[in-house]
Amino acid sequence: MTTDQVAGHGSQASGIRLLGWGILAILAAFLVNNVMNVGYGTPALMPALTGGAEGAFVPIAIYAASLLLCVVYVFSSKSTVLRTDAARLHRFNLYFIRGCFWAVLFVGVVDAAIAQLRVENMLTLLFSEETSRALGRSAYVGPYVHMPLVALGFVVALFTRTLGFTWLTLLIVLAELIIVFLRFVFSYEQALMGDLVRYWYAALFLFASAYTLFDEGHVRVDVFYAGFSTRKRGFINAWGSLLLGISTCAVILAIGLNGKTAIINAPVANFEITQTGAVGMFIKYQMAAFLAVFAISMIIQFVSYLFEAVADYRDEPGRREHKPIAH
Structure with missing residues (x-):
């Protein structure tokens, strides 16, 4: 298989890469939010999404930033196999x-x-x-x-x-x-x-x-x-x-x-x-x-x-x- 073909395979695999790195992005956000919740009293994600919790923007921002980084990484490295x-x-x-x-x-x-x-x-x-x-x-x-x-x-x-x-x-x-x-x-x-x-x-x-x-x-x-x-x-x-x-x-x-x-x-x-x-x-x-x-x-x-x-x-x-x- 040539280098171009390998790169093509990497581009076609963007979906599975998004899935895998997305799982890790959610894991990272979950762990960061856990520290914030236990150590500083910020709400968990579900109470933040349902509304009414003070500081609700914190977990939402953590998850959003983590997933955004995931998407940026995957699409900026399409040739990665x-x-x-x-x-x-x-x-x-x-x-x-x-x-x-x-x-x-x-x-x-x-x-x-x-x-x-x-x-x-x-x-x-x-x-x-x-x-x-x-x-x-x-x-x-x-x-x-x-x-x-x-x-x-x-x-x-x-x-x-x-x-x-x-x-x-x-x-x-x-x-x-x-x-x-x-x-x-x-x-x-x-x-x-x-x-x-x-x-x-x-x-x-x-x-x-x-x-x-x-x-x-x-x-x-x-x-x-x-x-x-x-x-x-x-x-x-x-x-x-x-x-x-x-x-x-x-x-x-x-x-x-x-x-x-x-x-x-x-x-x-x-x-x-x-x-x-x-x-x-x-x-x-x-x-x-x-x-x-x-x-x-x-x-x-x-x-x-x-x-x-x-x-x-x-x-x-x-x-x-x-x-x-x-x-």
Whole structure:
């Protein structure tokens, strides 16, 4: 296929590109509006559309601007082929996931250390009385300890290329080994140890899901798929991405981020901690946020997957070879 033909294929795919980037534009607007709603009290989109809500123009303006940017991008890059868009989205997702992995590594190590010092009443040896008391409150640790570490994680992710799956798995094994060693050799155990393992386990499985989709590593209950042609697989994957993948993740976000009392918003806004309280780690609110990270990264990856699937259906060049796993 010549360069002109490839460009022609990109122009003809404007509709599917508008759909994919439109989904991401709505996702971005939804997340921005969620922050505005929870943090600053602006109304959600539906109350704004029905009228009567103070500040109704804010969510409408956010969605309109986001969709406008989507349209401008798509029509200003008509020659861009679907696989190029898919690759760009995947690269962004790699950075996003990589940043999340570094963040949970830094937060896990630092918070576990603070919790250990707090349990053993050793904070005052390193910090002033006022700081030691503050480090016993999640409302202080969350914004002033965790958030800078999360930001550091995303900065470090700019200069690294590893996703960290292997290293995080190794750290989980080491943490479990330390728990067993301390419990059975020294009869010593603290709640923070189990908190750290659960924290890293949750991050490993929820953050790795998007890359697993890219690598065709998810379990596929396959009766007919392995025998389909490339075009048929593309057709199935495109509709599956829209009707099953993106819709499921959208429901997670719609329920989890539906106002200040929603199951993701509430723990995050209040820096919620576990029932172990002061003797454990202050990371429960982040584990609630992991659900949002999972849904966001999966939607981005599903849009990338959608672009690739449609490119496969259209028999565009540059297809990645996969080895479907039947189960």
